[in-house]
Amino acid sequence: MKTTVENLDPTRIKLSVEVPYETLAPAIDAAYKEIGSQIQVPGFRKGKVPAPVIDQRVGRAAVLDRAINQMMPELYRDAMVQADRVPMLQPEVEIADAPNLVGPAGGDLSFTAEVTVRPVFELPSVEGTELTVDAVEVTDEDVDAELENLRGRFASLKNVTRKAKTGDFVTIDLKAEIDGEEVDSASGISYEIGKGNMLKGLDTALRGLKAGESATFSTQLAGGPHEGEDAEVTVTATAVKQRDLPEADDDFAQEASEFDTIAELRESLKDQVRETKAADQAVAARDLLLDELLSKVEFDVPSDVVKAEIDKHLQATGKSGDEDAAKELEEDMTKGVREQILLDVLAEDLEVQVEQGELIEFLFQTAQQYGMEPGQFMQGAQRAGQIPAFVAEIARNKSLAMALRQVKVTDSAGNDVDLTPFVGSDEQDAAALVEQVEAAAKAAAAQTEADDAE
CATH class of the missing domain: 3.10.50.40 (Chitinase A; domain 3)
Structure with a gap:
């Protein structure tokens, strides 16, 4: 198969693909068999109708159409691999030439495909990057606010x-x-x-x-x-x-917690606030790193991808066709697509892998956010073809976490900030990989023993 790439603009290309008849032959044979099993011709058993008879009864065009439609997704994917570009939307495919409709079997297939692709750019290294986040300071007011919230739950x-x-x-x-x-x-x-x-x-x-x-x-x-x-x-x-509200005294502490005194409860709430603010540091560092990367790269954001995202949002909110709402969304959607493109490239550079357990955890959390039963949500996501999008979202989040391991983070007081509890470490990833390999090996050995026993 030969593929020629024409750059229409930085985010759109035209593929011209030539496919020899030999590549199509297996799909054409399969199409003849499939059609032959669906028609009845006097003198021939069902499924044993010769190709020339099918050409007479159904037409070779119908056979070729079925074969080309079945092979087109694979041919298009191979062409994109040869072009070394990443598609962002469905292509516009046009058949330029097809195998012979009459006479001896043969003739090449040629088609063109115009498609919006991810822009090409070089991602800068994050090593040596220094980020500064707010220091963790827990005040009496912070603890009072947490205590007030707790009292509210018992009001x-x-x-x-x-x-x-x-x-x-x-x-x-x-x-x-x-x-x-x-x-x-x-x-x-x-x-x-x-x-x-x-x-x-x-x-x-x-x-x-x-x-x-x-x-x-x-x-x-x-x-x-x-x-x-x-x-x-x-x-x-x-x-x-x-x-x-109940009085903030020892009796309340015993009712609302495992502590005997209000002083002990306040100390526990102080620890909770500290943990929350430490998590906020990780979020702030993540956002700062993303902004840092975005400031160092320049690329065109595909306008039709932005439009597709806007249309999807308007449809979900019942505002399809609302031009004013679309204009209001354009800036935010453009920023979102830009971030998505950068993080996809980052995930590829860092060779991020999404494990099944991570996907299941993500689906459970998302189901809870929508107030849905997890099993029902997963089935709906599979039917709607949303799983690949979820995997991509997890990979983007992981890519920033992995990149944060390579930067130096300090707080506004000059102290080093350890983000390991939130972003993990390379050593933890390696240990998890060893556990997965060992588990897979044990499962394979158990299956082998079961097969031998049978």
Whole structure:
């Protein structure tokens, strides 16, 4: 097979591919057999119909069409390997010439494929890179905030007759109208004033209401068939409750934790805050390294890939065709595609491998984020062909973690920061690889013994 590459622009190429008849012959033979098993011809057993008869009855064009369609994915992949480029979108394929439709079998296949490809660029080495992150400082205010959150989880709600204020929990009924016509309603919703995670203007409308009172405000609907449309919303507070926090004393420490005193509990919360801030250092270092790499490379971001990502997002949010929403997304999506391209190259340079256990863990975590049963989520991901995308995402994350092992990280106080708990080490990877090889060897030996026993 011969492949010629024409660079249309830095992110798009045209492949011109010539495939000799001998390469296609096995697929053509298979197509004859498949079609021969599907037709009945007097005088021939099913599946034993000669090729010339099939050409007469069905037409050689149908046979060649089936054979070419079956082989095209493999031919295209081989052509991309020869071109040494990485596709980012599906190709536009056009058949230029096909094997003979009449006369003796033979003739080459030639086709062209225009495809958007990953831009080519040289990734700089990260060795010797120095990054500075914030120092871990745990204040009394940090501990107080953690203790307050813990007290909130053990709080009780008590009905009050006063006006509602920020922090109160209210049970509400909602009714939305557009041009005087009711378009949506909901009742019995529990909402904490000040959260701001429902409708814009809801918090303001609720403050000052007593149980049984209503208020009307203008807002944009946040969901349903009228999402984004302006509406008049009437909210009725059917109950107002205040949150009573337990006293932060030894009794609370014993109820909420394994500690006997509030002092011991506070010390434990202090350790938790320290661990959280250490994890934040790892995240900050990761982001700084990514920014550092992006600042040192220049490449064109394929505009049609960005458009595809925008379209996918708009479709998922029910805003397909919304040009204003598309423009708002363009900058962020371009940045996201740029980062994805860089991390894919980094993963290849570092020869990142994604193990099955890592994929399963990723799928479990993603399923939890969507509130789905893991098995159901995995089956859906397989049917939708999303597994390769998940593997690529894991590889990108691993590539940054592995790259962070090669840089020097210090905090703002000048102390060295050890990121090993978060990014691992080469020694740990080597040990894990040895364990995997040994496990595979044991499994193979066990299978051999089972086969011999049979």
